[in-house]
Amino acid sequence: MLKIDNVSKSFSNVLAVKNLSFEVKRGEVVGVVGQNGAGKSTTFKMILNFLSPDAGEITINSKKLKNDFLDNIGYLPEERGLYLDMTIKQQVLYFAQLHNYSKTKASKELSYWLERLAVKGTERTLIKNLSKGNQQKVQLITTLIHKPKIVILDEPFSGLDPVNISLLIKIVKQLKKEGTAVIFSSHNMNNVTEVSDKILMLVNGEQKLYGPVNQVRSKFEKNKVYLEGIFNTLSPSNFSGILNQKDDFPGKVLTFNSEENARKAIKKAKAEPSLTGYRLLEPTLDDIFRRIIKEEAMKNA
Known part of the structure; x- marks a missing residue:
């Protein structure tokens, strides 16, 4: 139209x-x-x-x-x-x-x-x-x-x-x-x-x-993981490539520097008997927007 x-x-x-x-x-x-x-x-x-x-x-x-x-x-x-x-x-x-x-x-x-x-x-x-x-x-x-x-x-x-x-x-x-x-x-x-x-x-x-x-979101790495139930035995710092963490009751959302490290974190968490939930998170539009703005700022720096 x-x-x-x-x-x-x-x-x-x-x-x-x-x-x-x-x-x-x-x-x-x-x-x-x-x-x-x-x-x-x-x-x-x-x-x-x-x-x-x-x-x-x-x-x-x-x-x-x-x-x-x-x-x-x-x-x-x-x-x-x-x-x-x-x-x-x-x-x-x-x-x-x-x-x-x-x-x-x-x-x-x-x-x-x-x-x-x-x-x-x-x-x-x-x-x-x-x-x-x-x-x-x-x-x-x-x-x-x-x-x-x-x-x-x-x-x-x-x-x-x-x-x-x-x-x-x-x-x-x-x-x-x-x-x-x-x-x-x-x-x-x-x-x-x-x-x-x-x-x-x-x-x-x-x-x-x-x-x-959804097509736009699918083009970007999934670098966030939701985990719950394991943090009495493991600390977020036990995972490689972690950038930050955020409480998301009853678990935490961990952000990694790559999808590879996010998937490795899930694999490691699965070995813990105390794990009660996990999920690899799709990037939100807010995540994507921030990434692009950051990339543009680095280009123009």
């Missing part, structure tokens, strides 16, 4: 995005991760036609992106922006009309969204009288009220408590079921893992990883 093909963008002497290529299909969720300044927001703004790429092409359904398609895109920016003296209803209807969506339909559907997102307020509540979390929910409603075909969420989980994070994750999964293409950025790798079909990792504007989450 949405295809970014070899896109680059510079600001003065700063290359914000370099030769970026990826696509988002109908009913697919792509999680975009990267440090601050990695090029995530710049990429989103090019998709929205706020910025024009210096090179490359952005297409929707194989057609060059034009302003007339923007009514089919829902965008939640990282910088929240609502009119504080409007009521919830006035605010939502205003954004619906900006997207040429029926004011009557939006009015009828508002109550559904207020209930679905558990907004603590009524249609007549002023935006300024809502908590920051509830203001964020209202802005999400303005993003979705016009039933967009593509939804872009820039740091949507920022500032939300665990209950509301779960609520937002359910919304994203529902959008996926309905065939909506969703792109979102987040610094929370657990959220990215839970809802994404694919991951796109940017470092200094360059694409470092792209593909299905």
